[in-house]
Every structure is written in structure tokens, then in C-alpha cells.
Amino acid sequence: MSVNEETGVPRGRSWRDVDLRAVAPFAALALLLVVGAMVNPNFIGFANLANVATRCAFIAIIAVGATFVISAGDLDLSVGSMVAFVASLMILLMNSGLVADPVLMLAIGVAMTVMVGLLCGLTNGLITTVGRIEPFIATLGMMGIYRGLTTWLSQGGAITLQSREIQTLYRPAYFGTIFGVPVPIAAILLVTLVAAFILYRTSYGRHVVAVGSNSDVARYSGIRVNRVRVIAFAIQGLCVAIAVLLYVPRLASTSATTGMLWELQAITAVVVGGTALKGGAGRVWGTICGAFILELVGNIMLLSNFISEYLIGAIQGTIIIIAMLVQRSLVRKGR
Amino acid sequence: MLDEAAGEQPIVLAASRICKSFNGVQVLFSVDFELRCGEVHALMGENGAGKSTLIKVLSGFEQPTTGEIRLDGQSVVLPPNGDAERLGIVVIHQEFNLADHLTVSESLFLGREVTRFGILDRRFMRAETRRVLDMLGAHIDVDAMIGSLSVADKQMVEIAKAISRDARVVIMDEPTAVLSAAETASLFAQVRNLKKKGTSFVFVSHKLDEVMAITDRVTVLRDGHWIKTAPTALLDGESIAQLMVGRELASLYPKKCEPDVDADLVLDVRHLSTGYVQDASFDLKRGEVLGFSGIIGSGRTELAEAIAGLRPRLSGMVLINGDEVAGDVAALNRAGLVYMTKDRKGRGLLLGSGMAVNLTLQSLERHVRHGYLDKASETEALKRARRRFDIRVRDDGVPAARMSGGNQQKLLLAKIMETEPRIVIIDEPTRGIDVGTKQQIYHFISALAQEGCSIIVISSEMQEIIGLCTRVAVMREGHIVGMLEGEEISEQEIVRYAAGLKRKAA
Secondary structure, three states: OOOOHHHHOOOOOHHHHHHHHHHHHHHHHHHHHHHHHHHOOOOOOHHHHHHHHHHOHHHHHHHHHHHHHHHOOOOOOOHHHHHHHHHHHHHHHHHOOOOOOHHHHHHHHHHHHHHHHHHHHHHHHHHHHOOOOOHHHHHHHHHHHHHHHHHHHOOOOEEEOOOHHHHHHHOHHHHOEEOOEEHHHHHHHHHHHHHHHHHHHOHHHHHHHHHHHOHHHHHHOOOOHHHHHHHHHHHHHHHHHHHHHHHHHHHOEEEOOOOOOHHHHHHHHHHHOOOOOOOOOOOHHHHHHHHHHHHHHHHHHHHOOOOOHHHHHHHHHHHHHHHHHHHHHHHHHHO | OOOHHHOOOOEEEEEEEEEEEEOOEEEEEEEEEEEEOOOEEEEEOOOOOOHHHHHHHHOOOOOOOEEEEEEOOEEEOOOOOOHHHHHOEEEEOOOOOOOOOOEHHHHHOOOOOOEEOOEEOHHHHHHHHHHHHHHHOOOOOOOOEHHHOOHHHHHHHHHHHHHHOOOOEEEEEOOOOOOOHHHHHHHHHHHHHHHHOOOEEEEEOOOHHHHHHHOOEEEEEEOOEEEEEEEHHHOOHHHHHHHHHOOOHHHHOOOOOOOOOOOOEEEEEEEEEOOOOOOEEEEEEOOOEEEEEOOOOOOHHHHHHHHOOOOOOOEEEEEEOOEEOOOOHHHHHHOOEEEEOOOHHHHHOOOOOOHHHHHHHHHHHHHEEOOEEOHHHHHHHHHHHHHHHOOOOOOOOOOHHHOOHHHHHHHHHHHHHOOOOOEEEEEOOOOOOOHHHHHHHHHHHHHHHHOOOEEEEEOOOHHHHHHHOOEEEEEEOOEEEEEEEHHHOOHHHHHHHHOOOOOOOO
16 A cells, blocks of 8 residues: 555644653552552551562563563563573572672672673573574564573572571662662662763764664664664663662572563563563653552552452563553544 | 546546645645546646645545535535545555465455355456456456565556446546556557546646556646646647746746866765665765756655765765765764755654754754753754754644644754864755745755855656756666766756766766
8 A cells, every 4th residue: 555654644743642641650550559548547658658669679670671671672581480590590699609608799789790690681682683683583582582581590499698697798688778768779760860860962873763763764864773772782781680689688598480470560560660661761750650550559559459469470461561552542633 | 727628528527626734834735636427537736736635635635724626516525534435436546455475366355355155255356457467458367465466567457456446537636657558558548448438537747758658638737726727639748848847947936056177075875786776976065055957766756865874875975075984874963964864754853852852853863961951051042043944833842743834844854964064965855845934945955055065956747857957867777877068957968867868987
């Protein structure tokens, strides 16, 4: 069909639909807070909300990375298994007793975790770009590889941090507070601030959005498209590493099921937050909002007795579909 | 109207006083058009004259802003999106409407599959496809995948599709552009055949000889206006060309300014080859406007993209101010060479983004202060560009998709000029924009050359090349076959080289 772009061109004010899409997740969040308050008076209390925010930290931080990958027009399905793999390696390294001093050992563990996370992301990026494999397939393969390696490392069981000293030393990284703010919440804020700065205020961020909107335009504008994509995957890897740094002190243990289905939750958070799945529009704050919404829904279900909490997965699935429908109807309205 | 010669056949399809505008840009101004039963009616005009739009209006793909369409004398509103096929109006588009993963016979019967007892009757459909293709003299395997066919074969399948639908009105948009002489002949034989049975054809073509050979009447459009409808027998190629061009060319193009004889060589392309382009060598002086002419598919864009680092160079080299520069877009930008694509919607602009984002995309590093983007500096750049290139848009936040073609083109020009280039390759500078904006763009090009910028203009519009350039390279089948200068630059001379009648010894 010969599509005429000129008539497909929407008329009307431009800022309206763009704004709506950015505002929608926050409106949904506000609505949820109201619903939650009606369901259970304990819900709206600071303690409960802080608890919810703390629990969504892993997904939120991973989703911030996913925002970059998705904005650049790619997809990373391997993040859940990557968490398990990187966390297992971290614990195994610290169990190895390579260095006697627990502080130094922990520092080495942290440094290695960041390195491994970056390397995993880099691998994903290179396979999709240099190997020219659809990101869906490439990261599906890597998902299997990271998960399989984790199962092998743990021999099907659990990997547990053995040193008491390191455990005590490391515990505050999840359970502690900074100026009264739980560390995970502070970590979310810090990661998001940095990510928002990169995405909105640097030329790299602009390049990500350009590549995601139309990689041909980006290429013709002299942007190194593959480099932009690989760096986005590496940022995703870094975010996974940060999530691992928060995860390990919490349970001090990993197993073959660690991080199971986290990739789907991260993608849900990104999409609910208003980032277009086909790339081209990144919304970091929306992503955080999306992650919070997901956790909040679970929390409300737990506090209310209407719906069994075993249905959480189904409800989250429903949310992603509703989010997509809302996104599309907002796009249409703009036309 | 002069229509005695076309006989007294009834009128099948008529359009009267059709006006059409897109986003406030009017492209058709009260155009009249009549198609008689069993007639082949040529629709002629320069690029941008409004032929394509009129075709879309006649086939329901576009609704006229004002005016009336009559089918068999009845006023109708044609159904959109190709549904007019059911009324017997079939369009053979320039860009094909075929799915690559279907076979030839599946494509022919797409949407009207023949079934027996609810099961696809493949045998019948294959036989019918064979029959139609044989009728056209096309030797295409009915089970071949569309994706595996040559462009000419795809065109034949499109034509077969139209014929197999028993169309009453067949609208052909440059059907012979990709056909060989033999294929064209068998197509024309088929057209004459169907004509006798009462099928009517609208024939859009730039090839005057074909128009003289096959058509009964000619309608000429110019800048969206109806100019003349006359029996082909009363016209000759010269008079049609006259009608098409019409206006004084001198007023549209600024005065040419020859570069100094001893001006520096800024660009030197030596023996450059890509997959298609072979051994291309030329040079460019400071302040020169060099044209690249040739038919579509002669390798002009491929050569330009290879120079600009967008396509791998197999051999040869590109020297800018005497230094060899590798095939890397960013490196060439830094060396002062930019390429402006002809595909502004697919490769030039981020349609969903605003003007500022598009403007600075290629020159973003100029707006980085201490590692972060300085939005104030971007806004300042946009203000400057809007003034300089006269981009007329309500407010700065409008996404590029909602701008008119002319404003998009100016924005694209502004975008590449943001890199402050010394050498600019402009591919089809005025494709699909109105004549007023064309003139502006010609003046920008001329002004740039006078400032000492060197410009390569690639264009399929011969008049544009002749009106703008002081030197013209003609390409044919991947080779630079001629280099014209001064008095030699004329339509006839360019056509001689482009058609392979003449070739300059290298």
C-alpha cells in the first residue's frame, strides 16, 4: 500500500500527547495510593511505603538499565539470570578465602561484581551488534547460558556466603540507612539521578534516543550506532551489578532460581513507565514509577483480602497489557 | 476542450475542479481530468507537478479537499486504501505492493483466493496465473517467491495482478521505468489488447517516445495546475516539454557563479569503486557547484554515500584538501564533508522529535559544555537556523513529522549546515516540495557556493542540474560517463550521455 505520510501526519498540538504519556504512570501511581489507603489504613504509612520502595529496589535498578537498552531499540532478556550468575560468582569469590582481611575481601568482591556485570552486558551487546543477532534471540540465549552456569556453580543447590565477618560487615549495605533513608532507596535515587542525567543531558543519551527512533537517521548523522547500542547493554550490565551488590547482603545466598522472571518485571516496569518498547523515548523516572507500581500492587493484594496473593503474577501480567493499551490509545489521541 | 479526436466514447472516470492540500500546502489547484472508455490517457508533468497526488485522488487513496469525482457520470466518494479496486479502478504503483514471502500466484490472488469446498484451489489459481503471465509474455515461474524476482519481474506481476482483476480503469505510475525494451513492447501490446475490450488506462511516464506511441490523449499538469488536455496526435515531444516546463527558468534559479580557474581543489575522488559504482574519479574546486545527473539507479547516490562514508569503499580513495580521509561519517564530518540524504523521512530526520533535537543531532559535540548538553546553546542554534533557512513552523516543539515537506527539507539542510561543512553533497535537494521552497533552496545553494563552500548536487530533475551547476557529471550504470562544462550543459547532451549514446574517453 502506498502510505501517504502527509495524511498520516497527525494534526493538533504536539506537547499534549507527549506530556500525557509521561504523566500517565504517575497518575496511575497516585490512583494506586488512593486505592491502597482505602483498602487498609496501614498502607499509606511511611513504614509500609518505605518497605515497598526497599523491596522494589532490585527491579527498579535493573529496570533503569533496561530503559537504556529499550530506548536504543534493543531488548535484554538475560538480566534475571545475570543477577543469579553475578551474585553467585561474588559469593564464591568471597568464600574462596583469597584474602584473609574481610574488608579487603569485600572490596575485591565488590570490584569484581562491577567488572563481571559490565562484561556480561558487553557480551550481550557484542553478540547483538557484531554478531548481528536479533537482541531478543541473542539475550534469550545468554539467559540460558547465565542460568545454566549458575545451576552448575551451585550444583543445583544454594551458594551461601560463609564468612560471618564479611556478612556482618556487608549487612548494612541492604539493611542500613543513610540519614534515615534505607540504603536501597538511596541507591535507587542515586542510580536514577545519574541515569536521568546521562539520558537527558549528555550527547550519549541523545544518541541513544536517536538510534532507538531511527537507526538509519542516526547512522546518516554520523553516530556510531553499534557503539551506542553496546554501551547501552554495558550500562544494563552495570545496573545488574549494582542490584547484585544490594541483593547479596540481604540473603547472603543464591540458588538456581535467584532472579527468576526478573527480566519480565524489569521490562514491565520500563513499559509501564512510558518508554516505548520499540525504542526512541526513554523515561527513567517513569521506569522507577513503574517498578514502584508493580511492587505496590503486590503490597495492596497482600494487605487486602480480596484477591489471593498467589495471583500476583497474573495481576502483573494484566498491568503490562493495560499499560500497552493505554500507551497506544494516548498515541492515537495525539493523531 | 479538444476531444473530438478521442472519439465519442462515454466517460468512465472524471475529476472536476479537484483541489488538494496537505498541511496547508496546496498541491492541486482546481484540476480537471476525464478518462474515456477504451482510451489511454497520458498524465504528464515535471516532478512535483501533482501527478502522483492526482492519481491518488482518482483511485481513492486520497480524498480531494474540494472537487468532485464521477464514475460513469455518477458523483462518487471513492473508498480509501485501495478498496476502489472493487469498483474496477486499479493502480499499479511505482513502489510495489507485493509481499516478499508470497509466491507469484499467491500474490495475484491475494485477498480474493479461489476456494473449492472451503479449501484453496491452488491448481486453478496457478493455471490462471500462468495464463495471465503468458498473455503478457512474461516468463516468470508462478511458484517463485516475490522476494526472489527482479524489479522488472515484480513490475510484471503487478501488471498481471491488475489485468487478472478485470479492471475497467488501470492507472499506471511510470510502469516502464524498470522494464527492458522487450518487456515494454509486450506490455504495450497487452495494453492495446485490453483497450480494444474497453479498458481505460491512465499512463504516467517521463518517456516522451512511449507517450507518443501508446496514448490517445495527453493531460499536462504544472505546479499543481491543469495546463492542457489534447489528443496526442496533435502534439509532439517538443510541445509537451514546453507545456510541462512553461515558466521562465531564469527566474527560478539564481545567477550562476563560476569558480576561479585557479581555485583550490577541495575534494579529489580517485578510482572509487563500490559494489555497483566502478572506478569513479572526479574533483571539486572551492566554491564550485558540481551536478550529478543520470537516470534513477545509475549509481549517483551509491557513489555519494561511498564518499561520505555511509557505504563501504571497495577501492580508490577520497582526498579532502589533499589529505586522504577514511570512510567514516564522523571523520568526514570533521574534515568538512557532509552528505544530505534524499530520504528525509527515512534517513534524514527523527520524525517523532522536535526541531532542536534534529537540528543538532549531527553536531551535538558543539553543544557540550563540561560533559553535559547545553540546551540554551541548542535553542540559540535553532533560532539562528530558523532565521537563516526561513523555517516556518508555529512553535519550536512541533515534531518533524508534522512539518510540511518544504520545512522538513529546510530543517534537514539546516541540520547538515550545523556541522559547518566546506563540502556539501546534496542528494535530490527539492524532492517533493513546492516551487516556492524550491526557489529558496536554490538560492541557499548559490549563496553557500559564493561563501566558498563547494557543493555537489545530485538530481533527477534535469532543469535543476542545468539551472544550478557550472559543471555536470553524468552517470550511467555505475560509471561516470561524461563531464560537461559551460555551453555543453543542456538537456539533450545530458540525455545522450545518460542513455549511453555518447561516452567521454576518460
